Amino acid sequence: MLVGKRISDRYKIIGLIGGGGMSNVYLAHDMILNRDVAIKILRYDFTNEDELHRRFQREALSATSLTHPNIVSVYDVGDDGDLHYIVMEYVQGKTLKQYIQEFAPISPARSVHIMKQLTSAIANAHENHIIHRDIKPQNILMDAEGNVKITDFGIAMTLSATSFTQTNSVLGTVHYLSPEQARGGTATNKSDIYALGIVLYELLTGELPFSGESAVSIALKHLQAETPSVRAFDATIPQSVENVVLKATAKDASHRYSTVEEMQEDLETVLSPNRMNEPKFVIPVDNDVTKAIPIIKEPTLRKDEDLTKTRAIEPITQSKPKPEAKKPVEKAVPVKKKKKWPLYVAGLVIAAIAISLFLLFATSPKKISVPDVANLTIVEATKKLEAEGFTVGEEPQERYDEDIEKDKVIETNPAEGTERVKGTEVDLVVSLGVEKTKVDDYRGQQISQVQSMLKGKFLEPEISDVYSTEPEGTIIEQEPLPPEEVIAKDTSMKFKVSAGVKMVTVDNVVNYTKAEMDEYVSRQGLKWRISREDYNNTVAAGSVISQLTKAGTSVEAGSTIAVVISKGPAEKPVKTYVTTVVIPYEPTEEGIEQQIRIEVQDKIHSMAKPYAEFPITSDKEYKIQFVVEEGQQVAYKILRDSQIIAEESFNYDDIK
Template identity: 40%
Template sequence: MTPNYTLSGRYRIVRSLGEGGMANVYLAHDLILDRDVAVKLLRLDLRDDPKTIKRFQREALATTELVHPHIVSLYDIGEENGMQYLVMEYVKGMDLKNYIKENFPLPLQQVIDIMEQILSAVATAHAHNIIHRDLKPQNILIDEQGNAKITDFGIAVALSEHTMTQTNTILGSVHYLSPEQARGSMATKQSDIYSLGIILYEMLTGSVPFKGETAVSIALKHFQNAMPSVREFDADIPQALENVVLQATTKDPRERYATVEDMAADLLTVLASNRAGEKRFVPQDVGNDETKIMPSADIQAAIAANQDGKTQVVAHKSKQPTLQRPAETTESQTDADEEPLPTRSWSKRHPLRRRLLFWGGIILLLVVAVIVGLELSRPQMTTVPKVTGLSQRAATKVLKKHHLTVGTVQHAKSNQVAKNQVIKSTPSVKTRVQERARINLVISNGAKVMSFGNYVNDNYHDVRQTLKSAGFKVKETYSTSSVAAGQIISQDVVAGSRVMPTDTTVTFTVSAGSRYVELKDLTGESKSDILDYAEANDLNVNFKQGYSSEQKAGYSYDQDPDGGGNVRTGSTITVTMSRGSDNNVTTPQNFYVKLTVPYKALSATTAQANDVKIYLYDDTHMIETVYRDIAIMRSTKISLPFQLTGNTKGHYRIVRNGVTIMEKKNITSKSATK
């Protein structure tokens, strides 16, 4: 796909973003909605492959069902000249793999914040019974504000759909693959939790826990080797945080977190002072079944068979009871104990058959006795009752009526379940268990703090429904805009802020549609006249400056777009102002000034992002125009580029939450960071 090619008359290709095994991804511009998008185009050599097409369609279906601020949104699906494509949200930034490489070591609070965003997105997928099955840092994008977004649901599958598992095809990166997936077993929600544990390990240590020259050697380590300790890598990592990694990556899925929400709730408190002395997590024996660790050759055969789609290998250790037969009595002993019979009796005529019947009866009685004994010794079974929504005391009484007892009790935040009521039980409701089994409970601590998403450009009615179901109060105001009617233009809660849903009211400014104005030629105008014209016609102006031998200083000599055409209200017009003739101008000097913008906590209880606006003045920038607008959750380093010619002095201003906190004038190349 070449640049400037317009797909379906709407999406103009800008450049390639990357190539994958199934599809190529391009940056494109939506000519109708005037926004950048990502276009995922099925590779030409695969468009006739029904399996690939089905996987491509599965991604579209899975992504369509999921609306979440930390899941890449799907905008459109189409086909042109036999080429199938998806139009998705464009996330400007990099994937988590590269983000870790460039920023390692990451602050622990940032690790927790990113993981909480990822976990909330996976929780939404699991709530729709969709398992991602290929969670890895390469499928998690980090935008310029540090927000995480999960992408690539190409091998995601609903729990009710077993086709991918029945073909026994191992998909996904082996570095993040759970032991049960490596064996060829069906992927479950616990498989995603295992992958999330490996991702958390990599964020803390900068590398994956298991490495090898082949996929087979790595798969072997996943279910043979113990998980390496993150605290051996960095002793400053709290034990509570390492315990999250250990519980998420236990070999037995039953010992992992029951849900992603449980993992998120545990992770949220790992830096709390009351968990400072926590002991190292040690897996418990959750059952009597023991799974054999297969040798490398068997694993290789299993993986090869899985790749051929022919067989599945799972080995179990079993104990076969043997029945010891009593020693046979000799014929002379038997005859000596018997009473004499008439000479023509049947027993004398058939002594061998008589003995066979006798011992056969003995053996039959022994078999019956063994069967009866086993049946009598078999534990009685019962069904786990529903205890969600009950208090712990009431749940204990209900379990007792079903001959069950309460096991471990954990506490977690919940926006759906009232405080001090049961959120969930493990094993879950309707599960068959032995009588006197222990049922673990999770009790609600009340509403939980969550990271507020960036909903600008999203459909208001969809966002409103999602946020109201999470406990938010939602209001709206309407404004004329260049974007489509119904799209969100702005929000009064800063994206990335940590807020309590039940205590938060968010107001969205929603587009009421747009109108067009005929743009006049602004060249030769003064700055004040241009601003008056822009305000009267609801236009935004971005001023630049440069040298012009045809226009005197202080007046415009170029604009984009050119005058004479129609533009939407709300559009931004770039106008270049003259600094005069460049006849005596020397070679410009280019340099950077590096600064650290300090973060300011806005609340003692919740972390909220700081809104930072940066203004520059040099050869090409004007101090009245915003150079960069960012949201920060911690003190952040920035580099400001300057181009100065002759005796020109630079100028910068940093405004945080509407207050100027840093400003410097008369900047020269001597101010450059060495």
């Protein structure tokens, strides 16, 4: 049991995440970098297979060359005794398979968004000459933000090589297996495109296009049956989206997208309104070729097969037709033979000479020159060396180099141009890039001292002055920050240095409103407060009457200005007066209503608005109440049928 153990004195195993046919995946903690990682460990029953082990390491090293936001990063590859492991990025979330099971069917927009991430990742892998070979939702992880990342790069390629060697079978998950793989052919980039098409089908429908009771029965459907229509499942799915599925899953690889990039370009516009009702994708018919389609029979089915796992699928082949019965041949008339023994003797002599020459030269191994692989990636260098007949050492040497960029080959051992026999192992020396320097923390130090320390090591620093309460010349901020590592000779440190405290000259703020005060102090880097509020007959209410910090005074930035705010003019004495008026009823015809309107002008009333309105059919006594402010003149007016019949005005002092 590995839980609790430490691998290579660095990775502490926390728990088992999952497992497959060839390896198990554990959650581990990187004790050096203090982060959680996923660690894939080759199962014990495969550790003694040297070829598998070498390929496992080689393909894992290839995967480290893949850097893409939608590919799970490979951090480290190594051995610890009999344990062979790969350390990968730990993605906290769920698999795409779990997401489909929980939320399917997925909307076309969301499905296309996911597929664009997947095609971008696979395109990156193909650019690096890596074919995934086992694309399926179980190998796609989804984080909490809904971003997807593909995992298990290179491992499927490793295991398939072993499968071919041992059983001549094809490795893959049968539900996503391309027709050419099912026939026992070599997987290509178009095999990955086929699997992506199946994944899109599953996203849109929540189902797999082909199912059966055994792996072989499903593989037969990949070979013989057309991909079902997603629009038959949901008619609202645009035809343009279905066309992506149909083209990606075409039986003949030549009818699929040429590259994953082409598929990605199609996905970019697939939801455009002008494409929603485009014609259905149809496989072009080749009228010049007539093909005989054989009937392929399915072998006996097994009820207990797990069809979701990556597995070895025996290639489906057609039995050869029995040869036609030979026609009888007429008996030849015997002819007298000539003696041929002298020819036989001559032939034997020539053969003996040829064999002697062959043994002479064949037993002397031919030497070939080690090719130049400098500036190539490990994958490119390995391919070139193997193509020349050399093998490549499992553990490349590493060293810093100012001229060769990181992860590219500096030189080989034996050196380029050295002659060696075929099969010689060549070790690679790989660049770690330019050696980096860990940045120190210079904050709180004087800029003059730091400049002296950095001179000759770093580029000239970029310095900007900022006002601060720190002593003048003190470094307040820096970029980059420790413990970042940088290439010193290419790096210019950036420093913000204290210029001391900023001084501000106070302006005359009398008559400023509160809003104007807010804007002023914000602009000057000051604050303000109300000392008190007083009545004032000349300064409007809410504006500054006076300031306690006099205009022209210099203060530190951040200081507070105290001001006196106006409450407006002081209130005057008020009297309340009530007068009673008699409104005479004088109709032109007895019994007719007359309309009365009373208008008042005082502290709270205006003649623009009626004080009272009512009808009368007889004389009416009415009380009018006035609110009179000191120094104010008030008045009233009575209208009967719109005619003024009484009006009067009087002053504050007239009221006793």
